[in-house]
Amino acid sequence: MKFEKNGVENKDPSFVVVDEFAGMWISLILVDGIFLILTSFLLFRFFDITKILGINKIENLNGSLGIMLDDIVAGIYTLIIVFFIKIILV
Numbered sequence: 001m002k003f004e005k006n007g008v009e010n011k012d013p014s015f016v017v018v019d020e021f022a023g024m025w026i027s028l029i030l031v032d033g034i035f036l037i038l039t040s041f042l043l044f045r046f047f048d049i050t051k052i053l054g055i056n057k058i059e060n061l062n063g064s065l066g067i068m069l070d071d072i073v074a075g076i077y078t079l080i081i082v083f084f085i086k087i088i089l090v
Contacts, residue, residue: 024071054073
């Protein structure tokens, strides 16, 4: 599915926010303090914006699958890093 705004194709339309919501909640699964909340948010935004470690390839999947999965994978990457940060802090 392609979304267009003013005749320009937009693969991840700004009015679809459920993907951001899902990815961010995944990154917050292990969080129990303000430091980890802020860390999770910043890491999630980093992965979501830069699309590194294969996220850019996932985003190119057709339709809503690509729109959702790129943020879910960004959330999973964030969750892994936050997990190790939490182990180090304990």
